[in-house]
Amino acid sequence: MLPLMLRSLLVLTFFSLCSIVHAEIAVIVNANIEDDSISRNEIINIYMGRLRRFPSGPAARPIDLPSSSPDKAEFYHLLVNKPLSEIDAYWARLIFSGRTSPPDIEPDATKVQERVATSPNAIGYLDRKEVDERLLTDKRIKIIFILAAETKP
């Protein structure tokens, strides 16, 4: 009995992992931003604090999800191929001496959408499917980049 249960559990875990890998993350910005697309490196620069500007010039303000969000892990995984712990360690190193700071954190996807919709400099990320649904109703935001498993570096 027990080995059977253990096996089904393993299978479940496998499927759930597959779903994460195959998920897509959409990077969204305020619709007023001139740029229609952005490079992955530029997103990295903005999120990791190197250069917080859009290619067209205006300052960029990254918005993050809390560490408990699976979308956050997925985002960083697809973006820089690193687990959250490393990202946390990165920021921990910069807390006392760094001249830059980690992205602002919004508690959930709705708040992120709201923030991006209301702040012209904000840049955030959401699950692709979720974004697609929201875009139907909210024209204040636009997708600027799709992070997909296939496109990861």
Add this chain to the structure above:
Amino acid sequence: MIAFHRSSSILVRTALILITLFALTGGLFIALTTSFIRDHSYLRAHTRLEELLNTVEKTVSIACYLADKPLAKEVAEGLMNNRDVASVSIHEDSSGEILVHLTKTVDSANEHHPAWPPLTRIIRSPFAADTTVGNLVLQPDVAEIDREVDENVVFVKNLLFFELVTLGAVFVTMVLSMVIRPIKQVSVQLHSMNAADGEQLLIPHGHDGDEIGSLVTDINSLATDLVAVIREEQTIRQQWQEGEKKYHAIFDNADAGICLLKYDGQILSFNQAFERMTGLAPNTDGHMDLTNMSCDIPNKIALLLTECLLGNESLSEHIKLSHSDTWLHLILTPINSTFVQCVISDVTELTLAKQKVEEVSHAKSEFLASISHELRTPLNAILGYSQLLSLGQDYPEIVKNQAAEITQSGSHLLSLINDIIDLTSIEAGRIELFIEPVSIKSVVNDALTMIGPLAQVKRIRLINEIDLNESVVVDADYGRLRQALMNFLSNAIKYNEPNGEVILSYQYTGECIRLHVTDTGEGVPASQQNRLFNSFDRLGKECSAIDGIGIGLVVAKSLVEAMHGQVGFNSVEGLGSTFWLEFPQGSVK
């Protein structure tokens, strides 16, 4: 240095050898170890710096990525805390900006050290491994590293030096306690040992079975042997001194002249008697030479000396000094191949007396020869006429008997005279011999036949044990050999016990054959045996009933010796005597 080595003790030498050895091996060892430790320490320092770079690489990567000078500075300061680091600089690639450059205050000594190549690390982006974002250059502090290395080297050197010194001290102590101390103990004992009293060395404690123990044992046995040899030597020396004294006592006080000669006749030492007898005096160069002694025969002394040395045996000789009537008797005894001892006695008186005696003896012989001849002539007439008288028919019985007495006495007188004539002719060397091979068997049988009547009269049994055949012969004169044999036989019969025996036997002695005549008489006392072959000496039997004048044995001896044979006898008083005559075996007839 060599003289020092000779005079210095084992301890000093051991210490010197150790110091030399340690200097050589320790120097080499320290050099090798130093080289190894230096290389190793440099490698370690390099590795350490590389590890340091690894540690900070991630942070530097972030600092470069963000062009974050405060972070870079923090990292650089962290690195500068390491004393092996001389300077740190971090460059950011995108703008070519130097984020930070820190340098230690440089000592002036630093410049003397060879510069190490700086450690450069290419810094990659923390998010894209293929993107370079800057570089980190670290200059090691060579002076500091050298100082550390030197500290290590000095520590190891000190450790090695300490170890060598400790080892050396332990070794020297061992040598001191295991070798030098026991040897010193033995040496001190040896100094105070009185080997003559039988003292022995004691083996140092704990060295019973080792080399020192056996050395002491050997010294003890050597000392014992030496003492024995010295005692023997002392005894010999004492005996030699006594002998020397005796020799000097004899040499100085002897009546005989004694001298020591070299092979060439040079006199090395002589006593007073020698000087007195020979009258020799040193010649011009201070030497005395025995060959200078002038004697009746020139070079006689030199010849004697040579003969003595060549034969290596004593010689004695009479010489007459030519300048006087002195006769000397020389005895030369070789001492070795070079020296000869010469003993000289003055025999002038003896020689003159002997000459006189010989003259008298010769006159006696002459007298006897002539008187005997003159006696025999009238005796023939007496014997002839007395025989006629005893055989005549016309005379009364008493006259015949008296005539027979005359004949018997005459015959006896004739035989005595014949014996005397023989003796004198032998002594005068006028005897005539006809030497031929003579069969022993026939001469013995002939003699026995002739002596038979005498034996019968004396009731003596004759036993002939000679069973030789006719072919055994000796070279002799038949009649004279028979005469000699008959003289022995008649003596054996005359001086025998009543009803005694006379045994004739023979014996081979080498190449010779010896005939024995053994009687059962009273024998000859040992004190008189040397007078047995003297003429007219009857050993006290002159007044006995046995007739004779004491020349039978003398005649027999003279005859046998004239025929190149020998005579002799042995006698035990009370048991009898055996007389023998011996001839070389002659060729077969």
